[in-house]
Amino acid sequence: MNSASKHGPAVTGVDTHVHILRVNASLAADRHSAPSRDTTVPELFGLLDAQGLSHAVLTAPSFYGEDNTVLLDALAQGESRLLGTITAGPETSVVELQRLARSGVRGIRCNLIGRPETGLRTLAEKAAATGLHLELLAEADRIPALGASVLAAGGVLVLDHFGLDADLGFVLEAVAGGDTWVKLSAPYRLPNRAVAADRAAELLAHRPDRLLWGSDWPWVSHEHEGFGYSSTVDWLGEWVPEEHLRRAVLADNPARLFGLAAAG
Structure with a gap:
């Protein structure tokens, strides 16, 4: 669990997965999607x-590769309401990760969809040494092995998007262990x-x-399906x-994971 100091206003609700985008930012050569418009911190607020809702966690999209410039620029505008999950590789030093943590970074995202696993365990070990969680997105049939590798390295694992439709037995066993969190998103x-x-x-039952x-x-890639931000909040009401x-x-769980001060 993250041991970061309390950060910003008391938590009334945390959106743990949003993206700040800039169309003119450099894109990775192996990207499988791209931003269709700019999104800004004032728009998000x-x-x-x-x-x-009091806080949001900026999640690095895969199409910027390991360039976190857009995300870090947004964190600097965040008025203590924003935290971040960056992208990084196994070569990233613990010293650099510690520096990023002081800027509001709380996790490292590994989007491995269509990509080989390269140095995941090393990265998980460095994340654990820095007090960062490791957020995983991969094809459903790869998630159990990849997730188990993160946990074996002593990491805190966060599964994006329900863990997709990965084997539910693995997901339930992982959350039962206490070092795995799942985003309903x-x-x-x-x-x-x-x-x-x-x-x-x-998951709610367990x-x-x-x-x-x-x-x-x-x-991204689902912008035109006819729902808005309030719809995503309504979905949570249906699930929970x-x-x-x-x-x-919405509040108590992310307050613990991200080291935030829960509202009284």
Whole structure:
């Protein structure tokens, strides 16, 4: 669990998966998507404020590769409301990760969809040594082995987007161990919405204290499907109908993981 000091205003709700995008930023050669528009910190704050949410976690999109410039620039504008999950490689030093942690970085994202696993265990060890979690996105059939590697290295594992439709037995066993967290986010990235609802119910029955919520705003490659930011908040209400559990997912759980001060 992250041991970072308390950061910013008291937590009323955390969107743990958003993207700040700049169309004119350099893109990685092996990207599988690209930004369709700029998104800004003021725009994000407007969305958060309309829903009564206090914080957001900027998640590095894969199309910028290991260039975190856009994300770090946004963190500098964050008014203590923003934290970050960067991209990094196994060659990144612990000293550099410590420097980034002082800037509000709380995790390292590994999007391995369509990419080989290269140095994941080394990166997980460095993340653990720095107090950062390692956030994993990969093809569903690869997630159990990759996730187990992160945990074996002593890392704290965060699974994007319900863990996709990876073997639910692995996901439930991992969250039961206490060092794995799952984001209830982006149901449109699963085979269908029913799969997302079923996984949410199973996870809620086992470890509601290890669940997070994210909007996935601005929904790269799904921008034109007809839903808005408030819809993503409404989905959480469908998955987690009990108010006290919904507060845990929105506020209490991310406050623990990210080292934030929960509202009284």
